[in-house]
Amino acid sequence: MLDLTKIRADFPILHQQVHGKPLVYLDNAATTQKPRAVIDALVRYYERDNSNVHRGLHALSMRATDAYEGARARVAKFINAADPAEVIFTRGTTESINVVAHSYAARLKPGDVILTTEIEHHSNMVPWQQAAKASGATIRYVPFLGANVEDGLDLAQLDALLTPEVKVFAFTHISNTTGTINPATAFCAKARARGIVTVIDAAQSIGHETIDVQAIGCDFLAFSGHKMCAPTGIGALYGRRALLDTLAPDETGGGMVVTVDYTGARWKPAPERFEAGTPNIADAIGLGAACDYLDTIGRPAIAHHDAALAQLAREKLSVLPGIRILGPRNGEPRGGLVSFAFADIHAHDIVTFADEDGVALRGGHHCNQPLMRKLGLTSTTRASFYLYNTEQEVDALVASMRRTLKFFGVT
C-alpha cells in the first residue's frame, strides 16, 4: 500500500487549482509529474557541479563526469542491465527507437522482414516503416483480436508470422492506447529461439513495473525519463553489449570518436559511440534521481496501485450510457490507464469539459492513427494513473463524465 499523503506531498505541482477546482492529473501516460527530489537534483547540479563531462580534468568536470556516469550505472541497475555500458542516454523513447531502426536500416536487405504489431505508437511504427523503405525490407504487423482489442494480439498469428525472414521484432510492452500488456518475456523467448533481434518499447511500463532486461531477454529496450518522474529531454536505449558494438552510430561528432583525421574517423565502443556531442548531463542525473525515488517507494507497489486505479475506473465508467472501452475487460490485467469513447460526444469535448472540473485527460488518436482507423474511431478519451493518484480522483473522473453526458443530453 502506498502512503498517498506522503507521496502527494513530494509533488509540488499537484497542489494547485485549475478553474477553481483541485487539479486531478490523469494524463500520466503522456507525461508524469516530478517529485521534489528530482527537481532538487537538477538545482544541485547547476548550483554546484555544472561542467562539461569526459574531457575535463578540473574539479567541476570530474564531479560532473562522476555524476553523469553514476546516473548511467543507476539506470543500468534500475533495469538490471549486465553492464552500465549497455545504457545509452537519448532524448527519449522516440530517439532510442530511431537509433536502433537507423542502424538496422543500414544492414537489412530486400527479402528481410521487420515484424511489429498493429497496436504500436507512431514512434515504434514510423521509424520501422522508414527502415523498411531505406533497406528494401518488408514490414509486417501482428494483428489484434476482438473488436475493442479485448484479447490483445493474435498469438496464433504471431507464431505464423515469426518466419525465418524476420530479422527484427519490435513491439510495445504496454499499449498507451488500450492498456494491453504484451507478454514480453514470452515474445522474446520465441524470437530468440529463431535468432530474431527484439526491440521493446517500454515507454508505458518503465515507470510502473519492475523491468529486468536480463529476465525479459530482450536485445533492445527503449524508454523515456519523462514518463517515470524524470525531467523532459532524457531517456535511454538499453542494448545488449554484444550487439551494440556491432552497430553503426546514428549521430557522429565530438566525444564518440577514438581518432579523427581529414579523411575519416574511428568510433569508440558503447556507450560513447552512440552519444555524439555534449550529452544532456543534468537531466541524466535527474533520471538517476528518479530511479532512486521510484525504488524507494517500490515498483511492485506502484504497479499494483496504478493498475488497481485503472481497474476501478474501468469498472465505474463501464456503466455510463453509450460508452465503448478499449483493451482488457473488467477485472482482466491491464496497464494503469483506461481509454474510451462515447457514441455521440467527441473526445475533445469531453476533455474540455473535464478540464473545467480540474480533471486533466487526454483526447485524440494517442499517436496511433492506424489502430483508431481499424477500430472505426477517430479518437478516444484516456485517463492514465500514477503513484500519486487516488480513488477519490477516479470518482472525480466519473462525476465529470456524468456532467458532460448530461450537458449533451445523453442519458
Add this chain to the structure above:
Amino acid sequence: MLDLTKIRADFPILHQQVHGKPLVYLDNAATTQKPRAVIDALVRYYERDNSNVHRGLHALSMRATDAYEGARARVAKFINAADPAEVIFTRGTTESINVVAHSYAARLKPGDVILTTEIEHHSNMVPWQQAAKASGATIRYVPFLGANVEDGLDLAQLDALLTPEVKVFAFTHISNTTGTINPATAFCAKARARGIVTVIDAAQSIGHETIDVQAIGCDFLAFSGHKMCAPTGIGALYGRRALLDTLAPDETGGGMVVTVDYTGARWKPAPERFEAGTPNIADAIGLGAACDYLDTIGRPAIAHHDAALAQLAREKLSVLPGIRILGPRNGEPRGGLVSFAFADIHAHDIVTFADEDGVALRGGHHCNQPLMRKLGLTSTTRASFYLYNTEQEVDALVASMRRTLKFFGVT
C-alpha cells in the same frame, strides 16, 4: 561595461571554493554556468506547468504548449529568424549539424563536393565525412594560414575551392581551439552567389555576440544552449523556411506526422517535422530564459567583455617562457578564449596544477585532432572567458601558469 558584482551574484555556482581556493571558472568554451533566472525557469515549469505539449487540451498542457512555443519564438527573436517555424529544437550543436548532414546525405551525388575547413570541431567535420561517404560526394577543406593559425583561413584558396561542384559549405563561426573568427557574412555572400547552401557552427559565438541570421545570410545555423547560460540537453537548428520544408526528417515518430497508416506516413511542415517524440520541453523553456538573461545584460557588452579578457590573457601569457599561443596575434580580433602550449609541459599537467589553484581550464585536443596534428601538437591548454569572469581571474590564471612552470623547472 558589465556590472560584474551584480552579474556574479546571479550565478550560484561561482561562489564556491575548490581545493580551498575560490573557483576561477575558465572553461566556458566547454560549457557555461547558469544564472539563477534559468534555474528558476526550470523549477517553475516543473512545479506549476509540467505537461506534454501539442496534443493536449487541458490547462496544464495548454500552459506547457504556450511556454514551449513561446521559447521557440524567443529563440527566433534572439537570432532574428524571420519565422519561429525556422527554429528546430535539438540536443545541441552536434545534433543540429547531424540533422542537416543526414538530410543532405540523402540528396548529394557522386561528383558533388562538401566544403568545410581545417579548423572545424569534430562535430562539424565527422558528420560531413559520413554524409560524403553515404552519398558518394567528396569532402574538401579550406586550409589555414600561418603556423599557429595566426592568419585564419586562406581566403584566396576559399575562392578557388568554391567551384560549381560545391553544394554545401559548412564552417565554424568562431574556432573553439584557436579563437579565430571567420567572416561569416562574407563567406555566406560568396556561397549564396554560387547557389551553395551554408551551414554555420555557431557553438562558440551564440553566447557571446549578437547573431542575426538574416544579416549573416546563412541557410542553417547550429548552436547549443549549454554554451549560452541555458541548461544542458537543448540547442537549436535554424534553417531557412524554404529549405526546411524540402528536407527529409532525420528522426520519425509521434508528433511529426500528419497521417500514418500501416504502409507509411506524411510529415508535418517545419518545425514539427524535425521534432519527433516528446521534446525537451523544460530545457527549451530554460533556453528562452537564457535568451532573456543575455539580452538584459546586452550582447554587445558581453562580446566586448569576453574578447577583452581573452586579449588581456593572451598578452600576459605571451611573455611566459616556451609558450606557443594559437590563433590571432596580440591585439587582433579573437573570440573570448586563448589556447596555448608549452614545449616541455603537457596540457594535462598544466590543467591538474591549475585545478589545485582553483582555476578550471581545459587541456586536450578540443575535439580537433586533425588540426592539432597539422600544428604538430597533441594538445593545448585553453582558457575561455564569459560575462562573469574578471581581470583578477586572468591574473590568477597567469600566476598559476608561473607556479607550474617553476615546479617543472622551466624559467
Add this chain to the structure above:
Amino acid sequence: MSADLTELYQQVILDHNKRPRNRGKLPTANRVAHGDNPTCGDQCSVYLRLETVLGQPDRIAEISFDGSGCAISQASASLMTTQVKGKTAPEVQALYKSFHEIVTTGNAPEEISDLAAFAGVHAFPARIKCATLGWHAAIEALKSDPLVTPTTTETHHD
C-alpha cells in the same frame, strides 16, 4: 459550468452539432478538398458544385461536408456551409477573414452576426483549429482543380 464554457458551447453550436446542415457527399460536386487536424485526428471533407460563368468559376451553387470531429469542428463546418452557399471565392475568403477574427479575438462585427456564435472559441486557443477546419477545407476546395486531390489544412499559425 463556467461562463467561458457556456460561451463556447452556445445553443446554436450544439444545435448544428446535433443536426448538421448539408452533411454527406454531394453527388454533383465538381470540387472537393479534405482537411485533417493531426493534433486530434479530426477530419473534414468539403464538396462543392461551383458554377461557371463564361468559362470562369463563379458562385458556390451547392455545398456539403462530411467527416468527424468535436462539436466545435462539426458545428462550424455545418454553419459554414449555410454561410458560403451562393458566394464567390473572394467573398468566401472575406468571410473567412472575419470568422478568423471572431475566433481569435472574440470580437464579432455586427454585420456577420450568424458566425458570432463562435466568439467563445477565443478563450480556448487550442480549439481554434477545430473551428477553422471546415473553412480551410472549403477554401482548399475552391482553389482546387476540377480534378479531385487530397489536401491538408494543417497550418501552423492560426
Add this chain to the structure above:
Amino acid sequence: MSADLTELYQQVILDHNKRPRNRGKLPTANRVAHGDNPTCGDQCSVYLRLETVLGQPDRIAEISFDGSGCAISQASASLMTTQVKGKTAPEVQALYKSFHEIVTTGNAPEEISDLAAFAGVHAFPARIKCATLGWHAAIEALKSDPLVTPTTTETHHD
C-alpha cells in the same frame, strides 16, 4: 602545493618524465602496439623484441616506447619499460595487475616498491588512464602477431 599533488608528481616521476628510459623506435622489434587515449590525445607506441624458446614466445629481450603525453603517462611508460624487460607475458600481466591496484587504490605491496611512485594517481581518478596507457600498449604488443597492427588501448572501465 597540496599533499595530493606532491604525491602525484613524485621525484621519480618527474625524473622519468624529464629523462625517459628506452625512448624511441626499436629497430630490432618483432612486436609493436599503439595506444591512444582519446580523452586527451595522448599516444604511446611500444616496441618489443620477444625472444622465442622452442618456437614459443618467451621473454622480452628488448623494449622501447615512443609517443607524447603528460608527465604521468610518459613517466609511467618509461618506468614500465625498465620493469618488464626480461619478463614473460604472464609475468607482465601479473605486474600490471599490481600496478593497476596501486593506481586505483593507492596501496602498494612491499615487493614492488619501484612502481609505488604511482600510488598518488589514485587521488586523481581522471589520470588513471594516463598512468596505464603505456602498460596497455605493452600488453597489446605482447598479444600481437609478429605482424605490425595498430590498436587502441581505450577501455572504459579502468
